[in-house]
Amino acid sequence: MDNPLVYIVMGSKSDLPVMKAAAEILEEFGIPFDLSIMSAHRTPYKMIECAENARARGVKAIIAGAGGAAHLPGVFAAFTTLPVIGVPIKSSISIDGWDSILSILQMPGGIPVATVALDGAKNAGLLAVRIIAAFDKNIEQKLAEFHRKMGENVEKTDKEVKEKGYKNV
Amino acid sequence: MDNPLVYIVMGSKSDLPVMKAAAEILEEFGIPFDLSIMSAHRTPYKMIECAENARARGVKAIIAGAGGAAHLPGVFAAFTTLPVIGVPIKSSISIDGWDSILSILQMPGGIPVATVALDGAKNAGLLAVRIIAAFDKNIEQKLAEFHRKMGENVEKTDKEVKEKGYKNV
């Protein structure tokens, strides 16, 4: 198998139902990736090892998901120079997601995290695709095609609504 | 000087005007402490060293202050078994303090942080005093006396307001 270009990490198996949307996007674009469970609080040394070696292993972007006082994306970013994409997760311990969002988004100057929407793992995957596409014509073409199809799907539903009538959709 | 019983740590010199209230309380109670600037993001290894050795050096409680995506208290707590008291700071980068509060308070199950009010460094100091006082009769007596004086001060202002009239205070 190819070396991973993206690492997808999350603090708990319970984050997987949200985070797998990132993996599915990467598969759709044929971008090799690695998916791991690790915790900034419970397995900090494993996380540090992973973060410090990612670049040397050829990784181009990190996707890190966490909920509640979500420290994983920011602490991971402290141990690497790679772009880290943070996915705030509305987990069972979260206050409607506000804690997840703010503890990922509001990083102090110096260590950025690229935050996406609450439970927005699909867009985290697409952000990693955009980063790689900026340097890879082949991926960029797939991405342009992906955009074209999104547009087509909207037009298809529009046509469907108009044909059936809005009451019958 | 005596070995410190409390460590006060914070991420930046700009946190000092808030955090010194904790130091002042410890001085008032004659509890030796150490005060350091360290960052979970910018000097993570120094922080880990400090956290891992605190217990062996005789420390009984940690007071950690941070603002914005405030990871210091929670990440510090991951590397020690000592009680960690978190002070959310309404720093210039904070959204009215909500990010500071939520990223300290909402720790996932397993690694607790004892959170006090926004900018509540005085109460963080008093919480450390309460923890030590639970096992030290001498400090407990000082604390009971401290409470008695707080009550007296309230009664003094009440008397003052009644004597001068509420319009003249």
Next chain:
Amino acid sequence: MDNPLVYIVMGSKSDLPVMKAAAEILEEFGIPFDLSIMSAHRTPYKMIECAENARARGVKAIIAGAGGAAHLPGVFAAFTTLPVIGVPIKSSISIDGWDSILSILQMPGGIPVATVALDGAKNAGLLAVRIIAAFDKNIEQKLAEFHRKMGENVEKTDKEVKEKGYKNV
């Protein structure tokens, strides 16, 4: 039975499903505790009696849970010098937990409450364990072991996800 080292108090039987997580942690560490229903508003004298005598009975920490305008932890703290750990509960009367959090966390200077996450009774138990462990080598060793096992569990799920594939977990 041993004298209790921790009091767990809450305002209503409906808080029990959340608060029992604190009791379970204390049992796991073999720390004797007492669990009572009392209310700052409906049985205030009972609460005062309990708070004023806790220290003399050998108690080292209080865990107090409440929801809505959650006054129990703060008012309890006014009648004792022991460290009081507050658990904000997302009860049926609460506005998504914000009232519970703020009326426990934002104590004025002088009377601290060690606040944990919303419904964070497990961490309240662990905070009491940390306080006791700071002065008790035996408990501290159990706590270090507890941490080690938490890490192992994370690694086990990581291995499971990698072996089965993220789609099959």
Next chain:
Amino acid sequence: MDNPLVYIVMGSKSDLPVMKAAAEILEEFGIPFDLSIMSAHRTPYKMIECAENARARGVKAIIAGAGGAAHLPGVFAAFTTLPVIGVPIKSSISIDGWDSILSILQMPGGIPVATVALDGAKNAGLLAVRIIAAFDKNIEQKLAEFHRKMGENVEKTDKEVKEKGYKNV
């Protein structure tokens, strides 16, 4: 001097600039009142004594102001059957007033507090006037006259704006 019909209580002298608006309204209506500084946390026994005896002394309503984790109105209400009007204060320790509002407003079923707007001491005074006016024709006539004058003042500014033009007011 007449026996007070209203008690105005607050936790700290720093609440006075807000709370005096309640006193001024009562003076305007000629309703005798008492104003005291007392704290649910720092002088709890004084507060209990005051609350338990208020009714026997002829008091008809309590106005209690507090900020942050504002327990005074609710705890006062636990020790009396009189109507307690709570004034949330946006004090320096408050998170934009949200903590003050929620810890007064969200009282659990059984012990009500009549909450007014943030820093709304004037309306607290007027609410006490309405309560007394419900049983006192004389006060009610003054209140009706007060309403009539409020309306006149609005019409006066309307006339002023129209005469001078909106650009010159």
Next chain:
Amino acid sequence: MDNPLVYIVMGSKSDLPVMKAAAEILEEFGIPFDLSIMSAHRTPYKMIECAENARARGVKAIIAGAGGAAHLPGVFAAFTTLPVIGVPIKSSISIDGWDSILSILQMPGGIPVATVALDGAKNAGLLAVRIIAAFDKNIEQKLAEFHRKMGENVEKTDKEVKEKGYKNV
């Protein structure tokens, strides 16, 4: 039947499941009341008629419930000098109750509304009872008895939890 001492009004039949808790309290205390559906927006003239005549009909307090942009309590209060108790309702159109709370609580100076907790109709009833009890010894005795029983109930559950053990309740 006796003349009503309290009016309970609400904007829609869908508010009834919440608001009936106020009616039940008044029945428990034997206080006669009237319950009506009326709207500040859809039947404004009926509301004005009701508000303007309430005092002359012997009413002592109004309880008004509404959700969303909840104008009924405040607008009702503009047409009467009686104390108006507002119940913010978390209706289906409400943003988690915040709109209901703020549009009742934050009345401008001059026209107060005594706001209770979100969906706090029981406490609205008890606040009306307290207002009447301040001027009626008989009701006050019932209220003191009501408080005594609330305390007893708390103690009963405490005893139950202790006898059965917290795991078996």
Next chain:
Amino acid sequence: MDNPLVYIVMGSKSDLPVMKAAAEILEEFGIPFDLSIMSAHRTPYKMIECAENARARGVKAIIAGAGGAAHLPGVFAAFTTLPVIGVPIKSSISIDGWDSILSILQMPGGIPVATVALDGAKNAGLLAVRIIAAFDKNIEQKLAEFHRKMGENVEKTDKEVKEKGYKNV
């Protein structure tokens, strides 16, 4: 002078510094308007009279500004069939504007208010212009020209920044 096509109303003279931006837009487009101070709570009958007669006087849109528990736009809308544009004002009594926004925006089904941004009186004016322009070619042409100039101004500042360099603007 021409009959007014728009009424601008507000609850207090203190709203004028915000609300005059609506008047200035209407002047810029040559649309005659009337500006009044009136209150849903303090001069309710005047407000009702104004609302009920607006249509017969040729008015096409209402602009109503208010802060705190901002009832004026919604209650005005209950007495007219004209479109009512609500301007939430961040007045001194407001909680950062949230109360103003929610008590105008969250109108129940049946009585709509067209809400604009906090302190957004300029856009309230422009919304009234759009409504009139939908039926008046002349005003529409002015509006298209207004849009063209806004674009030109953005391009001018862009040119200025590029010529001077971003450090010297």
Next chain:
Amino acid sequence: MDNPLVYIVMGSKSDLPVMKAAAEILEEFGIPFDLSIMSAHRTPYKMIECAENARARGVKAIIAGAGGAAHLPGVFAAFTTLPVIGVPIKSSISIDGWDSILSILQMPGGIPVATVALDGAKNAGLLAVRIIAAFDKNIEQKLAEFHRKMGENVEKTDKEVKEKGYKNV
């Protein structure tokens, strides 16, 4: 069929269950309309074409619904001079609707959007009716009749509650 006077647009078929309430109101008033699915992000050119030509096709008002970072109403408004009514939708990706509300309501000065309540498509329809009614006596009469019936319905439920008793409704 008649030329549409109103365009109803939305970003996704999943918005239809909310948005159809606007269509139903327009049907009730006999106002011809067009309903389409289009996206500011996925079919931007189609949206621009629709916005730029709406006026020439005789349209008088736009109703645009969107959720999350809801850009459709504001971006649509940038390409037309017609009044645009924005419906914030509490979609599955939304944070309790706050993102939907704020990204529609808080438009910068120059490009207004007439925002209605969260999921308030019925009121969006009624706002379009009010705009048309301001210039069309026939529609205005239907609207006045609609208001009369709303009032009657409130009175019917009031009568029902009084006849059956509040416990039996």
Next chain:
Amino acid sequence: MDNPLVYIVMGSKSDLPVMKAAAEILEEFGIPFDLSIMSAHRTPYKMIECAENARARGVKAIIAGAGGAAHLPGVFAAFTTLPVIGVPIKSSISIDGWDSILSILQMPGGIPVATVALDGAKNAGLLAVRIIAAFDKNIEQKLAEFHRKMGENVEKTDKEVKEKGYKNV
């Protein structure tokens, strides 16, 4: 001059004091960039032209800042496949920054925006640097050096605080 690798765009000159921090970071790393004022609402065609051609001109990342209903980053992202970094700005029209954050962060699935902290333009610059550094060893080395210096600065302040004493800093 070199072809720009990064575009910095913002809706108004008033955003420049915040946004220039991004430009300064890019200058510090020697990364050529272009800075423009453009608006999704007032100069939409210019923005579309800029977005559609950015990739062909060799740009690798976009930094877009906006406040209030901040549509610029998301709409820009709809017209390019490049990674777009969004900077929420706490402008004068913003509600404490919440509108800016949510209307950038909460993009629907399909079109991601990499959001940084409120007013976090420095981190937006560093995120662009990380993206380029992932594919450019030279820039990566500068970034590692930048991190090393940040750490040194923290240690310097720590030493300073310890030498002077926390009271004298």
